[in-house]
Amino acid sequence: MSTIEAYRRIANQQLFAMKSFEKAWAIWLPQLHKLTDDFQDPLKVLKLGSELSSVFTSTASGRGQGDVSSAGASWEALVCWYLNVVLSGTNAVAIKQSRKWVPECVNDALTVNYSNTQTNTESDLVVLVFPDAFDFTSIVDRDVESFSNSVRSILTDIEVHVVQCKTNWNDNAQIPMLWDMVYKADGFKASNLTIGRAGVSIGDLRNFSYSFVTVPSQKESKRPKANSLSVKRVYNLSGGNYWGMETQSGVARALHEFFKNNLRSVFTGPVDHSIKRAIDGKIGWFAGGQ
Numbered sequence: 205m206s207t208i209e210a211y212r213r214i215a216n217q218q219l220f221a222m223k224s225f226e227k228a229w230a231i232w233l234p235q236l237h238k239l240t241d242d243f244q245d246p247l248k249v250l251k252l253g254s255e256l257s258s259v260f261t262s263t264a265s266g267r268g269q270g271d272v273s274s275a276g277a278s279w280e281a282l283v284c285w286y287l288n289v290v291l292s293g294t295n296a297v298a299i300k301q302s303r304k305w306v307p308e309c310v311n312d313a314l315t316v317n318y319s320n321t322q323t324n325t326e327s328d329l330v331v332l333v334f335p336d337a338f339d340f341t342s343i344v345d346r347d348v349e350s351f352s353n354s355v356r357s358i359l360t361d362i363e364v365h366v367v368q369c370k371t372n373w374n375d376n377a378q379i380p381m382l383w384d385m386v387y388k389a390d391g392f393k394a395s396n397l398t399i400g401r402a403g404v405s406i407g408d409l410r411n412f413s414y415s416f417v418t419v420p421s422q423k424e425s426k427r428p429k430a431n432s433l434s435v436k437r438v439y440n441l442s443g444g445n446y447w448g449m450e451t452q453s454g455v456a457r458a459l460h461e462f463f464k465n466n467l468r469s470v471f472t473g474p475v476d477h478s479i480k481r482a483i484d485g486k487i488g489w490f491a492g493g494q
Contacts, residue, residue, distance in 0.1 A: 208295055208334060209488050211343045212288050215299035216489075219281040224274040228263040232282070235259050243289075243490060246479035252286055253460025256448030257419050264421070275421075280328045280369040283417050283448075283459070287331065287367075290463060292488025293481055294470045296333040298367070304348055306330055309356035310364055312402040313409060316386060333363035333411070333470060359404060363411040365443055365466050373420040373427070373447075377434040380416040384441050387414055413466050415443030417459060430454035 219225055239255050240248045252259075260282055264275065280300065287298035299305055310330065335358060342350035355362060368383075370376040387399065387406060399405050406412045416438045420427055428434045435455055438445035443466050447456040457465075463475050471478050483490045 208297060208338075208340055209292075209491075210340055211299075212292070212297050212488055214305055214343065215297055216285065216288055218300050218302070218305070219285055222277060222281055224278045225281040228260075228278050228282075231263050232259050235262065244483060246476040246483060249479050249483075250290060250460050250463075250476045251458075252289075253446075253448065253462070254450045254458035256282060256286060256459060258448075260419055260448060261421075276369070276371050279371050279419060283367065283369050284329050286459065287329070287462075289489045290460070290475065290479060291331075291467075291470070292479070292490055293485065294478060295336055295338070296331055296363075296467055296470045298329055298331045301328060301330055306332075307352040307355040309352060309359055309402070309404050310362070313359070313364070313400055313404045313406050314366070315399070315401045317398045317401065318396065328369040329367040331363075331365040331367060331467070333365070333467065335361045356404070359408050361410055363467075363469065364406070364409050365411075365413045365415065367415045367417055367443070367462075369417045371419045371421040373418045373422065374434045376418075377416070377428075377437040380414060380441060380445075381437040384414040387412065388442060411469070413443030414441055415462065415466065416441055416445040417462075418445075418447050418456070420447060428455060 220229070236252065236259065237243065239252060239259075243249060260279055263278075284298050284300055291298060303311065310332065338358065339354065340351075342348075342354060366383075368380045370379075386397070400407075422428075430453075435445075444462065445456050446459045446462055448459055449456075451458045451461065460475075463471065482488055486492070
């Protein structure tokens with residue numbers, strides 16, 4: 205398997221290695237099969253983006269600190285899984301932030317330097333878009349160093365799309381707003397705040413965006429409205445703000461809108477047409493899970 209699907213498999217294996225995700229998956233999977241006609245209807249597969257919240261909340265538990273942390277990790281993993289299902293057969297992969305499997309040069313490009321202190325965005329997920337001719341042999345061989353070096357050699361042809369996932373909107377909306385501001389400005393040099401290290405920065409990437417995806421966990425009566433401060437904070441994110449429900453004008457878009465908004469270079473036609481090719485060719489998720 206010397207294609208990008210080898211990398212996607214690694215990304216998905218990280219998700220299923222999480223105990224909280226694996227436990228919830230036993231409940232989620234039958235629902236996902238029902239919603240997509242056993243993953244055979246490409247449009248229904250795409251439209252899972254507006255169903256993920258109901259699937260996720262079917263296993264929602266309490267609000268203790270451990271429950272909140274576990275739920276957040278599971279939501280992040282469910283979003284990552286969904287992105288990779290839709291991206292099956294394309295030259296894009298969604299992966300949890302990782303020092304090992306996200307190329308070092310990408311992590312370097314996203315590093316923010318404040319004087320002598322270095323930090324990275326709260327990027328739960330990273331979507332990487334590779335050029336068509338990229339050689340994934342190093343991934344098949346699990347040669348992390350060679351993979352990272354290969355990506356660095358063509359960094360100007362790589363797209364990076366950061367996706368921050370949170371279950372609660374009100375408590376977290378200011379975080380993606382501030383990170384996106386920093387990245388849009390490419391740092392604030394007058395304040396000794398710059399972006400990038402080891403000779404690379406986001407300016408070296410072919411394309412970059414920052415998105416926010418929430419459940420949200422609030423009850424319907426308490427969800428943010430169009431004039432809410434929490435909505436205004438993420439209104440102008442470079443990659444957009446989304447939730448796992450139907451689009452609500454002025455508030456948030458359904459997650460399935462993420463693809464054409466940020467990944468136009470990946471799809472030559474309607475996104476569901478790409479999914480149909482993956483289904484027919486038994487590619488990625490459609491080859492038999494994970």
